[in-house]
Amino acid sequence: MSHRFSRFLALAAACLMLAAAPLAAARAEALETPAREAILIDLSTHTVLFEKNADESMVPSSMTKLMTIYILFEKLAKGGIKMEDMLPVSEKAWRMGGSKMFVKVGERVAVSDLLRGIIVQSGNDACVVVAEGLASTEEAFAAQMTAKGKELGLKGSTFRNASGWPDPDHRMTARDLMVLAEHLIEDFPQYYPLFAETSFKYNNIDQANRDPLLGVVPGADGLKTGHTDEGGYGLVGSAQRDGRRLLLVINGLNSMKERAQESARIMEWGFREFQTYTMAKKGDGLAEAKVWQGEEETVPLTVAADALVTLRRVDRASMVVKVVYDGPVPAPIAAGQQIAALEISAPNMPVISLPLVAARDVERQGVFGRMFGSLRYLLTGEAG
Template sequence: MQTLRRLALAFFAAALVLSGPAAAQSLETSARQALLVDLSTDTELLSVNPDQRMYPASMTKLMTAYLVFERLQNGTLSLDDAFTVSEKAWRKGGSKMFVEVGDRVKVEDLLRGIIIQSGNDATIVVAEGISGSEEAFAREMTAKAREIGMENTQFRNASGWPDPQHYTTARDLAILAESLIERFPEYYHLYSQTEYTYHEITQQNRNPLLYRNVGADGLKTGYTEESGYGLVASAAREDRRLLMVVNGLDSARERAQEAERLIDWGFREFGAYDLFQAGEVVDEIPTWLGQRGVVPVIIDRDVSVTLRRNVRDDMTVTLITDRPLAAPIEAGQTVGEVRVEAPGLKPVSAPVKAAQSIEKLGTFGRVQAALEYLIFGESR
């Protein structure tokens, strides 16, 4: 049975019908650092200096909120808990929630102040309330960064206030944002709220993509003179989600325009395609000295790829395995792999496993099989 071959040919045929004009082979961006990822397949669509050290500015607040979400989720903190505003928090400059010294502010309000209003004062209230001091909280932020795979990040404060030892990379911010989206779906909706009022002061969410029809639902802007204008953003259309990090842009207007352009480009020029479903039989492989002449092999996880729409017909799907497979063979035994390759795509592979057990032939059967091979040149 040539299931794998038929599947690949059918996919190529569909690609030939669906493909439009050839897409551009590259895209330039004015951002100093940029990373665009299709989260549905964990594929990088655009990468510009993703591991270059940069200042995160208020994008830092993603980790501040992350630590609050974590405590809410494990029950050590509740939205109704309240923290007292210190003079340090009240005096903090930059963007503010406008809390007052001595006030006790609920965690729920502080989260909105951090996420929607980008309040530096709110981050200090949270940091001091959780860890006793902002410095101790920043150490916890850095430890959490290491835990989730952010290898090139160090936090010195909870707000993103300029500090030469407070840095990250575009890749690390993407890791943080993806983890936040996946781990805390019950709180992620806060990032899509466009305004919040506290002490009768209404402030708009600074994320420009929330006001443009691109499917955006988060996450956070950042700006300091040293960092330039930055944005960590996510947008969903149908069953795809793109995650973007840009930084080092020259103005808020350029940030908005470039972010929209990159998100639109990612959805327009690339498509995510499902190739195999977990448990699907991909082929039948001949056996050697087995009680059955073939064994069906299956893939045990879904396999999807994101490709430029104009290279779908250049994709190759290859089953790599020994032929024939020597018996005995146990159900679930890994017997090879499927490899997917295409221009511009890092090869994707997934193991294939025997769908059933195949016992070895008895002595008489092995002799007969050997004779058949000698006479006919065929293996059984």
């Protein structure tokens, strides 16, 4: 009784929405990068635009600090700590090498200053102050970081310290960094603007934000750089334009200059070559599905939320959109029940499947209606 049903959409509304973006004249160029690891995604649709060794275990260097920041943001959001709270500086924190906020042993530092010391100045000393303030020891805090990573879905991350200081067992993947950055942006919009601050002065020492995208790539507003001898030069960066937000993770580059050039180039490539299209808006009638033994012979299909898809601009003309479902669909059917899929395919991309739901209820027929429908199906093959 069930059969596979699909038909091409020829909706005027969809055509109008797709026609709003200009066609490119040629194929988008293939992207290559000297980075050892990289991943670029469009956060509006969670579409991966480019990746290279994104699941390989790597040294995250100071990009580690994003997890330290996440835990501190979470404490702030839940009221476990306040911006004005003061945390003590231990000798261990004061002695930390590498990039520093230049805290002084024995002093107490406001959480608001420590956040900027980590985000803007990449202070290893500030990370130790936070770790010891929240978990007594940095080792205990690192265990919390690893546990939080698992909770957030990081599959290849093990933390041994709060700053990214070299340790053979301190590892992440580019994809994990992307997931972590996504959580920072989406879970804590009230604190995220801190990443866009271009400088911070503490103890009369003014330091600039190391993020090479700020003020260079339009819409850039965070997140964090990193560098160690083993890891090379890396960056987790994000930029937002015209409602689209791209998120880039790149690592294993040879210099600050190469990091700045590659991160800007890849980010601009993502905005230039790809576009996010609205396929349908919530409530739009897209098609009808046949109903088995219902009070109505068909049920209208719609999307439960705006249906968005990100693809290369040059592939838009070759895009194929169709509605697919196993039907006829047996009644009763409830409004909002998922019964079909909107499948979108284009060259050089996997098929995207978006759920379609019933736009209204369809009650089941009475016993005589069902008997008549079954008889009609036996005689004609037509469901109803």
